[in-house]
Amino acid sequence: MPAEAMSGAEIVLKALVDQGVEVIFGYPGGAVLPIYDALFKQNALRHILVRHEQGAVHAAEGYARSTGRVGTVLVTSGPGATNAVTGLTDALMDSVPVVCLTGQVPTHLIGNDAFQEADTTGITRPCTKHNYLVRDVRDLARVLHEAFYVAKSGRPGPVVVDLPKDVLFASGSYSPPSAGQHKSYRPQLDPDPDKIAEAAALIGSAKRPLFYGGGGLVNSGAEACARFTELVRGLDIPCTLTLMGLGALPASDPHFLGMVGMHGTYEANMAMHDCDLLIAVGSRFDDRVTGRLNAFSPHSKKIHFDIDPSSINKNVHVDLAVVGDAGVALAKLGDALRAAERPLDGGAREEWWRRIDEWRRRDCLRYDKSRRDVIKPQYAIERLYAACRERDAYITTEVGQHQMWAAQFFKFEKPYHWMTSGGLGTMGYGLPAAVGVQVAHPEALVIDIAGEASILMNIQELSTVAQYRLPVKVFILNNQYMGMVRQWQELLHGGRYSESYTAALPDFVKLADAFGAFGRRVSDPADLDAAIGEMLAAPRAAIVDVAVDPTENCFPMIPSGAAHNEMLLGPQDEAKKPVSEEGMVLV
Secondary structure (H helix, E strand, C coil): CCCCEEEHHHHHHHHHHHCCCCEEEECCCHHHHHHHHHHHCCCCCEEEECCCHHHHHHHHHHHHHHHCCCEEEEECCCHHHHHCHHHHHHHHHCCCCEEEEEEECCHHHCCCCCCCCCCHHHHHHHHCCEEEECCCHHHHHHHHHHHHHHHHCCCCCEEEEEEEHHHHHCEEECCCCCCCCCCCCCCCCCCCHHHHHHHHHHHHHCCCEEEEECHHHHHHCHHHHHHHHHHHHHHCCCEEECHHHCCCCCCCCCCEEEECCCCCCHHHHHHHHHCCEEEEECCCCCHHHHCCHHHCCCCCEEEEEECCHHHCCCCCCCCEEEECCHHHHHHHHHHHHHHHCCCCCHHHHHHHHHHHHHHHCCCCCCCCCCCCCCECHHHHHHHHHHHHCCCCEEEEECCCHHHHHHHHHCCCCCCCCEECCCCCCCCCCHHHHHHHHHHHCCCCEEEEEEEHHHHHHHHHHHHHHHHCCCCCEEEEEECCECHHHHHHHHHHCCCCCCCCECCCCCCHHHHHHHCCCEEEEECCHHHHHHHHHHHHHCCCCEEEEEEECCCCCCCCECCCCCCCCCCECCHHHCCCCCECCCCCECC
16 A cells, blocks of 8 residues: 655654654744644644754753753754754764754755755754755655664764755655664674673773763663662772763762862862773763873773774773773673672772872862851852752753852762753853753753853743743852853963953843743842742742852862863962963963
């Protein structure tokens, strides 16, 4: 029996349903009106109308990262597609699975500089995992199914499908997802058994081993994180996590040394510097983790578990590369270690932990708690965490000092609860990401920890929050500056605060009221707990604007171009000669 003829737009929606999509984040325009017309006629897919296409992609990222599913975006041609580029790049850097459907002018007008035409596939090629331009309705269903496969398989990432308007109007037949293998893209999931055996041998002989987990561990799934935790505990090996890996191991676990990297803990960075075996799982050795490359973990052999072969030996040379899915590799590693039955060097391990405990006693996250006239930003996060620790809270952030303080002081016990922009560092990420998380988890507590400068980047998404009655909470650390910019200007540019002070901030309480949300400003430390309580108790969206110390800097800190053992632990170290972006000491 011949397949029923459908329009291209109907084929698009049928493919999304068959891929398990429930929610689309989008913004209409002329080139995608056939899809919006088809959306109007069905009830299987829910559409969330954002207020900017960048916000649509960030919302899809929040949805994807809090569920482990693919986020879906629908935008129009030209400026609709170009507005999505920042979100797509963000998703690429942080390995977030997103499929973005973009409208395009009719095929016969492509290349004619038609109204709202842009070379979307050309523009997005460097900032997506893959992209497609569909010129024939007969290819449409296959390409859409392939897009979802590519987005979620191997190292996840964003995929763009560019859809000319005449293809959406054309009549064609629909083909369901194929159970067969993709003809060319087949990521290696099972690691080489010999490599696993070699890794087990290296772990068995190590005296100062360290596990180093990244965002790829979370991407592999909750089961992979559980296997990672089991290995860390069973082997009694200290563990650090990257910014993107927080939650892969419970923060309360005594094996967890805290976040590693530029604003990581002293004990995590010192352990990375002094270990004799570094076991990296799903991490890409980015510059904010490694510091100065020629001084990175100089005494260690390095094992790198990763599903992406291109990430191995890209930044740091490793002694053993194990390509495969993290969950599968960790399960096989556990089997190999149990089969080996090789006793670990207990004396060396005890000495390693004694050294780590000495580093821990430095209490690197301490800050001045003596002042009663101003709210310290660290204290604000501590009190927020205390109020949320018995609740299943999902946290998003904007980008800046507040982001680092959130990573340091908010403790995550499980994966999928921490959504932040790591690789691209996108200001304006947190609020639309919180929209996506709240849509995915309508009954959950979702909080965007924000800075007053960053929140303004995509503040228009408060309208989306209002339209869908999303009870998103926004917790603003308001220091009146672009805080991280100001900190670098202080350390590297002689305190010349060029354009980092925000001289015209809105009244966030009135802004909250304008969008039908609860709003409160707090400047007295004695009032902070009450303000947080009111925010959490509000049945609707809420904004708490916390006036914090405008001069506070984020420590600990590895100056750019420095090594892990050259950290600045606090204001007392600011007099040390800082290092420039090029690694040169600034006199």
